[in-house]
Each structure stands twice: as C-alpha cells, then as structure tokens.
Amino acid sequence: MYSLPRNAQIWLPGYFRSCLKARNRKPPKRVWVTIADHFEPLRGGASLAEGLGRIAPWRRLWPEIAARHRDSLDGPAVYTFFYPQEEYHPALLEPLAEMAEQSIADVEVHIHHDGEGEKNFVDRISGFIEALYERHRLLRKQDGRIKFGFIHGNWALDNSLPSGRWCGLNNEISLLRAAGCYADFTLPSAPSPAQTRIVNTIYWATDDPSRPKSHDRGAPLLPGGKQTGDLLMIPGPLALNGSSRKYGLVPRLETGELAAGNPVTSQRVRLWLHHAPRIGDDVFLKLFSHGAKEDNCQALLQRDLDAMLRFLKEECIRLRASLRYVSAWAMRNAVLAA
Numbered sequence: 390m391y392s393l394p395r396n397a398q399i400w401l402p403g404y405f406r407s408c409l410k411a412r413n414r415k416p417p418k419r420v421w422v423t424i425a426d427h428f429e430p431l432r433g434g435a436s437l438a439e440g441l442g443r444i445a446p447w448r449r450l451w452p453e454i455a456a457r458h459r460d461s462l463d464g465p466a467v468y469t470f471f472y473p474q475e476e477y478h479p480a481l482l483e484p485l486a487e488m489a490e491q492s493i494a495d496v497e498v499h500i501h502h503d504g505e506g507e508k509n510f511v512d513r514i515s516g517f518i519e520a521l522y523e524r525h526r527l528l529r530k531q532d533g534r535i536k537f538g539f540i541h542g543n544w545a546l547d548n549s550l551p552s553g554r555w556c557g558l559n560n561e562i563s564l565l566r567a568a569g570c571y572a573d574f575t576l577p578s579a580p581s582p583a584q585t586r587i588v589n590t591i592y593w594a595t596d597d598p599s600r601p602k603s604h605d606r607g608a609p610l611l612p613g614g615k616q617t618g619d620l621l622m623i624p625g626p627l628a629l630n631g632s633s634r635k636y637g638l639v640p641r642l643e644t645g646e647l648a649a650g651n652p653v654t655s656q657r658v659r660l661w662l663h664h665a666p667r668i669g670d671d672v673f674l675k676l677f678s679h680g681a682k683e684d685n686c687q688a689l690l691q692r693d694l695d696a697m698l699r700f701l702k703e704e705c706i707r708l709r710a711s712l713r714y715v716s717a718w719a720m721r722n723a724v725l726a727a
Contacts, residue, residue, distance in 0.1 A: 394629075394642045395580040400588050404627060407589040411663060416708045418670035420662065422701060423720040424468050424647070425574045425625075426680045427499055427540055428485075431476040440481050443681045448484040450690045455493040458698040461711040465492065466698055469717040470680075471499035471540040471574070474517040479524065486525045495716035496527045497574075501542030504557030507564065514568045529718065536571045538717040540677075544578035548601035551582050560598035566619045572721045573604070574675060576624035577644045588627045591666045591673060591724055593618025612669035612727065623717075623724060625675040626664040632656055647678040647697065649688035658700040662708075668727040672710075673720060 393401065430440035455465040470485050488494035498518060502510055518535045521527040528537050543555035547562050558564065565573070573594075578584045585605045594604035596619045604622055625645035643660055647653065665674040676697075679685055705712040715723065 392639055394639065396582050396584060397580075399582065399586060400577075400579055400584050400627060403586050403588040403590075404629070407664065411667075414667070415670075417662075417667065417672040417710045419711045419713060420672045420674060420701070420705050420708075421713045421715055421720055421723050422674045422676070423715050423717050425497075425538075425540060425675055425677045425717055426468065426470050427473075427542075427677065428470040428681050429473050429476060429499075429679065430481055430681045431473075431478075432679075432681060437478060437480065440476070440478070440681075443683070443686065444481060444484050446686055446690055447680065448488065451488060451694075452491065452493055454690070454694050454698070457695070458702070458714075460714045461705070462713065464714055466694075466714045467493055467495065467716050467719075469495045469497055469538070471497045471538070471717075473499040473501060473542065474513050475501055477517060477520065482521070482525045482527070486527055489527060495718060496521060496525070497538035497540070497717055498570075499540045499542060501555065502557070503555050504553070507558060507560070510558060510561070511564060511568065514565075518569065531571075534569050536569050536718075538721065539565055539570045539573050539575070541573070541575045544575060544581045544583040546573060546575050546583070547596070547603050549583040549585075549604070553601075556601075559601050559603075560596060562594055562596035562603050562620045563598055566596075570620065571718070572621040572623050572724075574623055574677075574717055576622060577627040579627055579642055579644060584627075587622075588624070589664050589666055591624070591668060592622050594620045594622050596620070610668055610724065610727075616725065621721065621724070623673065623675055623720065624666065625677060626661045626666075628660055628664040630657070630660060645674070645676045647676055647680075647685070647689055647693055649682075649684040652688070653693045653697040653700065655700045655703070658697065658704055662704060668724065671723065671727045673724060675717075675720070
C-alpha cells in the first residue's frame with residue numbers, strides 16, 4: 390500500500406508547482422551552499438562538561454575538513470552554528486567564535502520558547518545578540534544595528550503549529566524584523582504541520598499580527614524584482630525521493646537534513662540541486678543538521694561532510710557551475726545581489 394508522508398496536503402501542491410518550474414531549466418551558473426546547524430550542546434539537560442565534550446570534536450575536526458575542501462574561488466567550506474539562546478554559556482561559545490575568526494564558521498541565533506509573551510521574547514533575543522556581538526565578536530552591524538539570522542526551535546515560527554505550542558506570538562515576524570533579523574532559515578519543516586505552502590522558493594513574508602503563520606504566503610524573489618516584506622525566508626530543498634523509500638513503500642521525504650540515519654549520497658546531492666531555490670542563474674542550497682547530537686556528530690565529522698562536499702564539487706563540475714561555500718549571512722547577501 391502506497392502513502393505519502395504526514396501533512397503532505399500542506400506542501401504537496403506547492404511542491405508540484407516547483408517541479409513544473411524546474412523542468413527544462415538551463416543549468417545554473419553558480420551554486421551557493423550554506424550549512425545551518427540547529428546546534429544544541431546542552432540538549433537533554435546536559436551539563437556544562439557534557440556540552441563542552443559535544444563541541445570538542447567540532448573544534449578539532451571541522452577545521453581539518455574545511456581545509457580539505459575549497460570552492461571555485463579557493464574559499465574554504467563554511468559551517469554556520471545556529472546557537473540556542475536558552476543554552477548560552479560563554480565557555481560554549483568561545484570554540485565556535487575561534488572557528489569564526491578563521492573564516493570557516495559563523496554563529497547565528499536559535500531559540501526555543503513556549504508562550505512566555507512578547508516582552509520575554511524581545512528581552513531574550515536582544516540580550517543574546519548583544520552578548521554574541523560584544524563578548525564573543527560574533528554577528529555584525531549594518532547601519533548601526535546588530536544583524537542576525539534566525540532558526541525557530543520546534544519549527545514553530547510565527548506560532549505556526551496548530552496546537553499553539555512552542556511559540557505563542559502571532560506577531561513574531563514583526564518582532565524579529567524590529568530586533569534586526571536579516572533572514573529566517575527555519576524551513577523546510579516537513580513533515581511538521583509548521584511547514585508552509587510555499588516550498589523551494591526564497592520569498593518575503595509579510596506579517597499579519599492578528600493571525601499565526603504569516604509566512605505561509607509571500608512574495609517570491611525574482612531577478613531584478615523589488616525587495617519587499619518583513620522577513621526574508623531562505624528555505625532548503627523539499628522533495629520526494631523516489632529512489633529511497635521508507636519501509637520499502639513510502640518515498641523518503643528529502644529536506645536537506647544531514648543526519649546519521651540518512652547518509653549523504655551523490656543521488657541526494659543531485660536531488661538537492663534540482664529542487665533548491667533558484668533566482669536566475671543562481672542556486673541557493675541551504676542544508677541543516679542537529680550536529681551536537683552524538684550520533685549526528687560522529688556521522689557528519691567522520692563520514693558525511695567530506696562526502697557531501699566532494700559530491701557537491703563533482704556535480705558542479707558536471708554542471709559547469711561555480712561552487713561557493715558561504716555562511717548564512719553571505720548567502721543572504723548573495724540572494725539580494727541575485
């Protein structure tokens with residue numbers, strides 16, 4: 390018996406539309422790649438010592454991996470750690486800041502919250518970005534304001550879960566814009582019901598403070614198009630992988646996740662590049678992981694990151710496309726330039 394992944398009715402029509410748009414499209418000239426890690430070293434109530442132990446392999450091995458893989462401009466691979474505000478401890482940020490100084494990593498903002506109210510959310514975000522900027526030399530200022538990229542915990546951006554859990558703010562998009570958020574990297578979130586109808590498209594979301602999930606609709610970015618909206622949405626690829634089936638029946642849902650249970654293959658890389666958002670001649674591939682988990686950490690650092698970067702380079706050579714490894718911030722700049 391054949392069935393689709395959970396909550397497919399939300400995103401499947403948009404997915405089919407994106408597939409039609411991708412048909413007979415010319416190969417891209419540039420492929421931009423960013424890895425956005427929901428990096429949670431204290432998840433599960435871990436102690437500070439356990440958190441430091443989860444970060445240590447990244448500090449030791451990621452510089453070696455980044456040095457082995459160069460893009461078409463001879464730049465190293467770059468990894469962006471979206472660090473959760475609720476797990477802040479100076480000692481946990483310093484190893485990440487050291488890699489950021491080497492231009493092989495960056496740190497942005499991740500947060501989990503559950504109905505604590507608008508003031509609590511604003512205070513937490515503002516205090517966290519100030520600590521990252523002032524104490525750890527992270528983030529950056531533009532027009533005199535600290536800017537940050539964002540991933541929402543539990544996928545629940547703008548109160549997008551039907552239960553209302555893990556957010557509680559219908560005006561969260563407006564609050565993020567006011568706080569200095571330059572782009573959101575939460576999506577895709579399928580099979581969660583927080584997934585939006587828009588898939589495989591970079592777009593501007595405009596907030597409706599009276600309703601949840603305002604980013605369910607938006608204005609796609611087009612070459613030479615006007616930049617308008619409250620929050621720039623930069624999603625990763627969302628696809629059905631017919632070559633990989635769960636339990637032998639259901640096509641595996643492809644979301645660009647790097648995880649121990651789903652090894653990187655050349656076939657997955659081709660699928661990513663086919664379905665990733667595109668603006669003109671530029672493909673923007675955002676991948677994600679939960680790299681602080683022990684099983685994922687081991688799989689990524691000892692297997693998947695090397696394989697993924699190698700497959701990406703081989704595929705870009707086949708496509709005759711320029712490969713660019715970038716942080717989340719640099720991807721946002723490339724998106725607006727496109």
